[in-house]
Amino acid sequence: MLLALAMGFTLSQAFRTVAAIMGPPLVAQLQLSPQQLGLWAASFHFSFGVMQLVMGVSIDLLGVRRTILWAFPMAVIGAMVSANAPSFGWLMLGQVLIGTGCAPAFLVCTVFIGRYFPADRFTATSGLIMSISGLGVLATATPLAWLIEVSNWRWGYGVLAVASALAWAGMWWLVREPARPAPPADAPPPPSPLKAMLQLLSLFKEPWTLGLVAYAAVAYAGFITLRGLWLGPLLIERHGFSLVQSGNVALAMTLGSMVSPAIFGRLDPGGARRIRWLLGFALVAATVLAAMALLHHAALDVALAIAYGMLSGYGVLQYGYVRDAYPEHMRGRALSLFTMAMFLGIALMQWVTGLAASLAKSAGVEPFTAALLTMAAMVAAGAIAFWKLPRARLPE
Structure with a gap:
């Protein structure tokens, strides 16, 4: 099943x-x-x-x-x-x-x-x-x-x-779902979508929620926007790759991204050190995107894309942060908010980078340079917001 x-x-x-x-x-x-x-x-x-x-x-x-x-x-x-x-x-x-x-x-x-x-x-x-x-x-x-x-x-x-x-x-x-025991007679009914949304918004009473959302909105978005939107057009239009050659690069990048979360999950240092890892790897990711934007070298673009795939698993560290930052009765809502921020962040980054690419093209600037620099800026901005806004106090 x-x-x-x-x-x-x-x-x-x-x-x-x-x-x-x-x-x-x-x-x-x-x-x-x-x-x-x-x-x-x-x-x-x-x-x-x-x-x-x-x-x-x-x-x-x-x-x-x-x-x-x-x-x-x-x-x-x-x-x-x-x-x-x-x-x-x-x-x-x-x-x-x-x-x-x-x-x-x-x-x-x-x-x-x-x-x-x-x-x-x-x-x-x-x-x-x-x-x-x-x-x-x-x-x-x-x-x-x-x-x-x-x-x-x-x-x-x-x-x-x-x-x-x-x-x-x-x-x-x-x-076929196995039969579930009937809830107690005094159990509260499941929340409506409106009530569920209000419960999510109540998480912003915790001062570190805003920083978490800012980071969650860009961490996975950077990988998906590169792998899922700009990688193929960049390799084809900037370097003359065929569609299948671009697909081969995407395949290698994907294989790296499949291994990466397990590696970062095993290396997770926990506590306050995890926060430093989240900040550091986000800045490395932003640097990789900026290098792809500015260097315009085919072999380097391929290598950096594959490296980004292998790096992308650092986002899995956020799950541990959410678990440690919120008490048990709030973790389900916190994970729901985190998931919404992650996918809406992808939508925002893909739309904004598309806009940046269009404006750059009309100004005579290579659209992929503008798109990748915009991605780098958004990933860096999310990390800086996470750093500067209040964060959960966690042990070393």
């Missing part, structure tokens, strides 16, 4: 990262500007992030099975709309539908593990599901690039639509 749910999450990861390889042919056929390209990529993450609260409440009310079976068909429909999109507007509609349909894909996996697996297996099982989902990111590297080169970008969406329909059928067939 869990593997069937993991297939939905794997497709969600694929949809999240198609833009880097699908972007160049989209620009060529639909005449998209860099701003439109960024807005298109951002719309998935915006709808995904906004729907997290709604899907969380739905899981509480309807359960894992009904939530994913009701939501995921929107991803199938969105992929079909995108595959047949005659214009930018239809492409945007498809992305919003896909993001909405994929919104519960990770939540249902974690809730299922938490409810039906022993507590001592939660971390290991969650890690296994994250590793399996990485197959979706790998699929949008060389395999997607090859498919588009031998056909066109519409086939890419068509294959993802078919795969999503098969994943939905697998979940319908295999996922």
Whole structure:
């Protein structure tokens, strides 16, 4: 049952990262500007992030099975709309539908593990599901690039639509939730989406929440915006790579990003030292992005992209910080807020970098230089905000 749910999450990861390889042919056929390209990529993450609260409440009310079976068909429909999109507007509609349909894909996996697996297996099982989902990111590297080169970008969406329909059928067939004990008669009802939002906002009474949100909004966003949006166009337009060659670089970057979280998780120093690691690695990440923006050397851009993938796992340290910064009764809400900040931050960074690239192009400046410098500035700004704003007092 869990593997069937993991297939939905794997497709969600694929949809999240198609833009880097699908972007160049989209620009060529639909005449998209860099701003439109960024807005298109951002719309998935915006709808995904906004729907997290709604899907969380739905899981509480309807359960894992009904939530994913009701939501995921929107991803199938969105992929079909995108595959047949005659214009930018239809492409945007498809992305919003896909993001909405994929919104519960990770939540249902974690809730299922938490409810039906022993507590001592939660971390290991969650890690296994994250590793399996990485197959979706790998699929949008060389395999997607090859498919588009031998056909066109519409086939890419068509294959993802078919795969999503098969994943939905697998979940319908295999996922059966075990009976859960009835809640006590005096148990409070699950919160409405509005009440859940108010509970999240109450976290800002803690002075360190704002710094956490500022950091969470840019840490993962830097990796996804590079790997999932600008990497392919940069290698093709700046250095003359073919789509498959760009896919190979994306594949290597993805493999590094799949290993990185486990390494950082094992090396996590905890306490106040973890905060220094978060600050230091964010500044290293910003430096890598700035170097890619300014140096314009093909081998160096490839090496720095792969290095960024291997570095990207530093974001996993935030989970330990959230756990230590909030008392147990607030951790669930804190993790929800962290997740929303992370995905809405991706949407913001992709939109802002698209805008920066468009303005740079109209001013005669290379758009990728502007996009990467904007990314570097946003990652550095998030780290500086985390440093200067109040932080949780943790032991050394």
